Amino acid sequence: MYLVIVESPAKARTIGKYLGRQYKVKASIGHLVDLPKSRLGIDLENGFEPKYITIRGKGKILKELKEAGKKATQVFLATDPDREGEAISWHLCKSLGINESMPCRVEFHEITKEAIKKAFSKPRPLDMNRVEAQQARRILDRIVGYTISPLLWEKVRRGLSAGRVQSVAVRLICDREKEIEAFIPEEYWTIEGQFKEPKEGNIFPAKFYGKAGTKYNLTSEKEVNTVLQQLNGKNYKILEVQYQERRRNPSPPFTTSTLQQEAYRKLGFSTKKTMITAQQLYEGIEVGKKGEPVGLITYMRTDATFISPLAREEAAKYIGSVFGEAYLPEKPRVFTSRKGAQEAHEAIRPTSVTREPDEIKAFLTRDQYKLYKLIWSRFLASQMEAALIEQVKAEIGAGEYIFKATGSNIKFPGFMILYIEDDDEEEKERENRLPDLARGEKLELLSLSPSQHFTQPPPRFTEASLVKIMENRGIGRPSTYSPTIETILSRGYVIKQEKVLKPTELGFIVVEILKNFFPEIIDVDFT
Missing domain, CATH: 1.10.290.10 (Topoisomerase I, domain 4)
Incomplete structure (x- = not known):
């Protein structure tokens, strides 16, 4: 009988049905050993040697796995194919007395019959580089957390925590809130014209651009009224039409x-x-x-x-x-x-x-x-062909004043027939499709609509935009994005309000304390 150890019961059930009766598949239910919760668990004087213990409540599972391991002809470790999975396998080797240099590790990236059979035909020794990478992160996180957290207990209240990744995430949210609070909105205006072309009678919009080829920013109602007064009675015609084809490639598959x-x-x-x-x-x-x-x-x-x-x-x-x-x-x-x-x-x-x-x-x-x-x-x-999009830019003249209209026409949809990334501009492009226009063509003005606007502060982070900036700035790993957000919410450093993340007073206090006492730890580039 061969023993196979995975992390979860669901994974064990699926793999068990593929391997047959000579294999017994059992689940460790995640990590079995870890650093102790009640103390640092790292020997700072002896090469940062970690002192692992069996996690409370996992003793029974470990005992069962040891007993099953003694009866097995061979033990295969089929934990997840990443650093965390490699570390779990290493701890299992230590606990069950398995030689880590022997081919005991089975790695697969999908749970299908073919992938499982192929993986079990080529077991390998443990990858100690991965194990040591996981240990280094775990030890650093523990040192940071156990050094900083007592300060928060003393200065704020017990039960609070700080960490190499979570504290920087809170800082990002606090810094953004300060940007929003310091933001001074500025007034600006736009003028949109509705025009009718003569051939088919199609109506399309164009925005006021400027005067004599120079962009003109309208900053007050007085300026707008002056422009509208000077446009009164003007004739409108197409000065220039530009057509440009561009290829739009699909996004990569998901990470x-x-x-x-x-x-x-x-x-x-x-x-x-x-x-x-x-x-x-x-x-x-x-x-x-x-x-x-x-x-x-x-x-x-x-x-x-x-x-x-x-x-x-x-x-x-x-x-x-x-x-x-x-x-x-x-x-x-x-x-x-x-x-x-x-x-x-x-x-x-x-x-x-x-x-x-x-x-x-x-x-x-x-x-x-x-x-x-x-x-x-x-x-x-x-994996599909690019979309082919024709972009159209039209310049409309009214004396010295210029309006500009833009639109696009999808000549070949390519991948867009199946999927468009959610923040793409495709829907806007479809709505702005321009009629056929020709240089020198006279247009009928139907209306001119001025609108007042104010510049907007940077938006608060959503979970999605926080994950994006964490990835771009190298904060955390794929396995830590979600737990980090859950932690800062559960600690009360951040609240979710109408789908955006807002720092609480507690969040601001913690960030300020960490800036004062541990500036390097809470530095985005350090993390």
Whole structure:
């Protein structure tokens, strides 16, 4: 009998059905050992040596795994394919007396029969570089947290915490709030004209630009009235029309960060809800008449946009048969991951594009279906041909004054037939489609509408925009974005108000204390 250890019972059930009776699959339910909660647990005088203990409540599980390990011919460690998973496997090696240099580690990025069989045919020794990277982060986080937190207990109240990542996240939110409070709005005006072209009688809008080819910023109602007075009785004609074609490429398949951002924007999911639902899709759902569990997506904690050649081939075949050859690019799309990404990982994608969302909808919860469809659509779109968009710019003259109109026409939809990133401007472009216009053509003015505006302060962070800036500034890792947001909310440093994150008075107090006593720790670049 072979013993296989994974983290979760759901993952154990799915893998167990693939491996057969000679394998016994058990779950560790996450980490079994960790640094003690009641003390630092690190020997600062002896090379920062960590002192691990069994986590409270995990003794029974560890005892069961040890007993099962003694009876097994061999033990395979099939924890998640990242630093955290490697560390769990290392702790299991230590606890169960497994030689870490022996081929005991099994790694896979998707839970399908083929991927599992392939992984078990090529077990490897533990990757100690990954283990040490995880330990270094864990030790640093502990030192920072245990050094700073007592100061907060003394200065503010007991039970508060600080950390290398969470405190910087709170600082970002506090700094943004200060920007908003210090912001002084400035008045500005726009004038929009509605024009009718003579050939077809189509009506289109154009905005006031300026005078004699120079942009003119209107800052008061008095200036607007002066312009309107001088425009009175003027004739309007097309001075110039420019046509420009541009190719619009699809976004890469999802990483953890972009999935959390897009699920928030398109589905209204919190980062926590996104990760819980993605975990369910990864670990296995019973689909089809046989009801066999299958992992529907690849591993969901990743910062890479790499796609396996087999997945690209399957996507190309599907796109060609369903959408037609015109929707396939000349060469398969390969995306470059951001600096520091773990390229051994893949992007988040469906394990098979042939499992269409609507075909398996009956087997999924509402949230699972929504998130799976988002991942499936984004991945397929990433492998499709670019969209071809014709941009039109028209310049309208009225004496010395100039109005400008812009629009666009989609000549070939490409990937946009399936998926458009939520913050794209495509809907605006469609609404602004211009009629056919020709140079020298006279236009009929229907109306001129002045509007008063005020400049706006920078927006407060949403969960999505906070994750984006954390990733861009190198704060945290894919596995820490969601827990960080949950922590700062639960500690009362930040509140969520109408979907935006606002710092509390407590949050401001904590950040100011940390700035005064630990400026390096709360420095964004240090983290």
